[in-house]
Amino acid sequence: MKLKGREIFKGRAIGRLLVLDEAFSFLGGVDPKTGLLTVASGREGENVENRILVFPYGKGSTVGSYTIMDLKKNGHLPAAIVNVQAETIVATGAVMAGVPMIDSIDISLLRDGDRAVVIGDGLDMMDLVEKRVVTCVLRRKGKMLILKRSQKVGTNKGKWAAVSGFIERGERPEETALKEIVEETGMTTARLEGRAETLRIRDGIYVWSIYPFLFEVGDEEARLDWEHTECAWVDPAELEGYDTVPGFRKVLDVLGL
Amino acid sequence: MQLTPEEQAMLAGKEGRAKRKAMELLVALGAIYGADRLIPITSAHLSGVSYKTIGEGGIDFLEEMAADGRVTVPTTLNPMGMDGERWKEMGVDEHFAQRQMHIISLYEKMGVEVNCTCTPYLLTNRPKVGDHIAWAESSALSFANSVLGARTNREGGPGALAAAITGRTPNYGLHLDQNRKATHVVEVDKDITKDEWSLVGHAVGRKLGACIPFFRGLGSDVNGLKSLGAAMAAAGSVAMFMVEKVTPDQPESLEGLPVVKITRQDIEDTVRRLRTGTKPDLIAIGCPHLSEREMKELAGFLDGKKKKGDVEVWFCTSKGIWLRCPKERAVLERFGKVLCDTCMVVAPIEVGHKVTASDSAKACSYLPGLCSQKVFCGSRRELMELIL
Incomplete structure (x- = not known):
C-alpha cells in the first residue's frame, strides 16, 4: 500500500524501516563513525546505514545537520528519512548529504523491519495490504446502535461494533455506508449527519482504512442479518461494559461522540 | 512554493552545482514552513564556522559549495574556533588550526567577508529598517529584528549560505507583518540595572520560550540590548523582541497580552541556576x-x-x-x-x-x-x- 506524504528532498530509496518512537537528534543520537544509534536515541546499537530512518520529528542543536554530513563521509548514511513533521535541522542535513526525505506520514502504521520504497512524496509499503471499510454509527435520541458480530463473519467474531462493511472496488464510501445499513439493520430512514477523516489502524500485514459516518435514524426496529446475533441501543458512556472491535473508541472520538 | 523562471533554472542546475544545492535547500525549507515564494535579501550572516562544531562533514559540504558557489549579497561570518594569529596561546593544536584555516579559506573563496564575529551589525553588516535578510547566529539575528527593524528568521548556517548564494530566502515567519506581533508584555523591576539584562534575557527565555516579548520602559542601551537578546535566544529560541520606543516595529495595541514581571528574585534564581x-x-x-x-x-x-x-x-x-x-x-x-x-x-x-x-x-x-x-x-x- 502507498502512503502519501510531502516531498522534502527528492530521491528514491529502498530499504527496511528503522522506526524510532521519539523525537530524534542526530547530534548525540548516532555515532557518525559507526552509524550506530546511541543510548540517547532509545535504540542503542541499531545501525542507521541503508535503513529508512523513521521518527516523529527532529530536535536538538543545529550542529545535527553536520552530523548527517559526517555519516556521509564515513559511509553510514540512512537510505532515506521519514518524519511526521520535518524541521530545519534534519531537513538541512538531508539536503546537504543528499538523503531522500518525506514528511506528513502517519508513522503509527510503520513497524521496524517493514520493507518500503521512498519515491517522490510517497512511501510504498511493499508488504502491507490496505483494507477499506466503512463504520456507520446509527443514533436515535442520543443513543447509538451497537451490534454483536456473529461467529460466521471473517474478523472480530463475537465483538461489538457499529454497522460496517468493506468498500468494494469502484464504490464510493457513502454508497457502501447506506447499503450496509440496509443489509445489516433493515433500516431505511437513515439520514447522514456527519463524517470524519479516514482512520488508519495497523493490524499485522493489514492496514484498516476506516471511513467513519454518523447517521440519525427514525423510530424503527433493527432487523439483524447473519452477520450479527444481538444489538443494543447504548449511551456512549455505557460502552465500557462491551467488548468492542479495535479502534471503535477512536471512531467515536473523531465523530465527536 | 512558486518559483520564477530564473529560480527554476537554478534548481535545474543551469547555473552550477552550488546554486542547485542552495535552491534545493531553500525549496525544502520553504515547503516545511509553507512559504509562497522566495524573496530577495540584502545581506546574509553565516554560522557554521568553527571546526569544533562543523567538523570534517562540514568541510565536505563547504568544499562542494565553494567549487563553483559565490555569494551574491554582502555576507559576514560568525566566530571561528580560534584567534587566527594567537591560536597557540589559546592551547589550540596544529591540526585544529590547519583545518580551521581551511574552512576560512573556503568561505573566502565564496566571497564571504572573513572577519569572524557574532556582532556584524557593529561593523560592516548593518541592515536597515524593513530589509529582508537571512541571518544565522541567534544573537545577531535577534538584534537585527529587534533593534534594527530588519527581517530575518532563525536561519541555520547552511540555510543562510544557500540564501547568500542565491540572494533569496523563503517568504515565511518573521518576513511577514502578521508574525511580527508582540505576544507578551514584560516589565522589568526598576532596581535591575542594564548590567543585568543578560540575566533578564535568560529568565524571560526560560519562562516564555519562543515568543515575541514587548519590554515596557526598559531603555535603549545598545550593549544591554545585545546581551539581553543573546541570552533570550539561547534560553528560549526568541528570534525577536520589542522594546518600547526603541524597536522600529511597535505593537498597535497591548490589549489582552499577558504581563510578565521580572523581579530581583528572578535574577537571583537565574544566577543560582547557571x-x-x-x-x-x-x-x-x-x-x-x-x-x-x-x-x-x-x-x-x-x-x-x-x-x-x-x-x-x-x-x-x-x-x-x-x-x-x-x-x-x-x-x-x-x-x-x-x-x-x-x-x-x-x-x-x-x-x-x-x-x-x-x-x-x-x-x-x-x-x-x-x-x-x-x-x-x-x-x-x-x-x-x-x-x-
Missing part, C-alpha cells in the same frame, strides 16, 4: 563580542590597577573593534588576552579548562554542553574583582 562551579580557571568576557564602548569601559575600570593571581582571562571581540581600540588593548593585555574572531563557546576550551567564568547568560547556557565546563556566572564587575 552557577555550577566556584573557582574559575578561565574568565571569558565578550559574549556577544565586545563593542568599542565596552572595551573603553573595561579599560577605564582596569587602568592603573594590578592583576592578582595567574588565572587566564580572555576579552573576545571582533577584528574591527580590535583595530579601533589600540590604547584599550594595551591596558587589557596586562590582565589577559584580547582575542579576535573567536569566543569561549566555539573555541576548544575543554582541552585546557574545567571551570569558566562569564558575565554572559548565553555563554553560561552553552558552556556546560558545548565545552564540558562548569560555570561561574557573575557580573562583569564581579569577574574583574576576581583578578584584582
Whole structure:
C-alpha cells in the first residue's frame, strides 16, 4: 500500500524501516563513525546505514545537520528519512548529504523491519495490504446502535461494533455506508449527519482504512442479518461494559461522540 | 512554493552545482514552513564556522559549495574556533588550526567577508529598517529584528549560505507583518540595572520560550540590548523582541497580552541556576563580542590597577573593534588576552579548562554542553574583582 506524504528532498530509496518512537537528534543520537544509534536515541546499537530512518520529528542543536554530513563521509548514511513533521535541522542535513526525505506520514502504521520504497512524496509499503471499510454509527435520541458480530463473519467474531462493511472496488464510501445499513439493520430512514477523516489502524500485514459516518435514524426496529446475533441501543458512556472491535473508541472520538 | 523562471533554472542546475544545492535547500525549507515564494535579501550572516562544531562533514559540504558557489549579497561570518594569529596561546593544536584555516579559506573563496564575529551589525553588516535578510547566529539575528527593524528568521548556517548564494530566502515567519506581533508584555523591576539584562534575557527565555516579548520602559542601551537578546535566544529560541520606543516595529495595541514581571528574585534564581562551579580557571568576557564602548569601559575600570593571581582571562571581540581600540588593548593585555574572531563557546576550551567564568547568560547556557565546563556566572564587575 502507498502512503502519501510531502516531498522534502527528492530521491528514491529502498530499504527496511528503522522506526524510532521519539523525537530524534542526530547530534548525540548516532555515532557518525559507526552509524550506530546511541543510548540517547532509545535504540542503542541499531545501525542507521541503508535503513529508512523513521521518527516523529527532529530536535536538538543545529550542529545535527553536520552530523548527517559526517555519516556521509564515513559511509553510514540512512537510505532515506521519514518524519511526521520535518524541521530545519534534519531537513538541512538531508539536503546537504543528499538523503531522500518525506514528511506528513502517519508513522503509527510503520513497524521496524517493514520493507518500503521512498519515491517522490510517497512511501510504498511493499508488504502491507490496505483494507477499506466503512463504520456507520446509527443514533436515535442520543443513543447509538451497537451490534454483536456473529461467529460466521471473517474478523472480530463475537465483538461489538457499529454497522460496517468493506468498500468494494469502484464504490464510493457513502454508497457502501447506506447499503450496509440496509443489509445489516433493515433500516431505511437513515439520514447522514456527519463524517470524519479516514482512520488508519495497523493490524499485522493489514492496514484498516476506516471511513467513519454518523447517521440519525427514525423510530424503527433493527432487523439483524447473519452477520450479527444481538444489538443494543447504548449511551456512549455505557460502552465500557462491551467488548468492542479495535479502534471503535477512536471512531467515536473523531465523530465527536 | 512558486518559483520564477530564473529560480527554476537554478534548481535545474543551469547555473552550477552550488546554486542547485542552495535552491534545493531553500525549496525544502520553504515547503516545511509553507512559504509562497522566495524573496530577495540584502545581506546574509553565516554560522557554521568553527571546526569544533562543523567538523570534517562540514568541510565536505563547504568544499562542494565553494567549487563553483559565490555569494551574491554582502555576507559576514560568525566566530571561528580560534584567534587566527594567537591560536597557540589559546592551547589550540596544529591540526585544529590547519583545518580551521581551511574552512576560512573556503568561505573566502565564496566571497564571504572573513572577519569572524557574532556582532556584524557593529561593523560592516548593518541592515536597515524593513530589509529582508537571512541571518544565522541567534544573537545577531535577534538584534537585527529587534533593534534594527530588519527581517530575518532563525536561519541555520547552511540555510543562510544557500540564501547568500542565491540572494533569496523563503517568504515565511518573521518576513511577514502578521508574525511580527508582540505576544507578551514584560516589565522589568526598576532596581535591575542594564548590567543585568543578560540575566533578564535568560529568565524571560526560560519562562516564555519562543515568543515575541514587548519590554515596557526598559531603555535603549545598545550593549544591554545585545546581551539581553543573546541570552533570550539561547534560553528560549526568541528570534525577536520589542522594546518600547526603541524597536522600529511597535505593537498597535497591548490589549489582552499577558504581563510578565521580572523581579530581583528572578535574577537571583537565574544566577543560582547557571552557577555550577566556584573557582574559575578561565574568565571569558565578550559574549556577544565586545563593542568599542565596552572595551573603553573595561579599560577605564582596569587602568592603573594590578592583576592578582595567574588565572587566564580572555576579552573576545571582533577584528574591527580590535583595530579601533589600540590604547584599550594595551591596558587589557596586562590582565589577559584580547582575542579576535573567536569566543569561549566555539573555541576548544575543554582541552585546557574545567571551570569558566562569564558575565554572559548565553555563554553560561552553552558552556556546560558545548565545552564540558562548569560555570561561574557573575557580573562583569564581579569577574574583574576576581583578578584584582
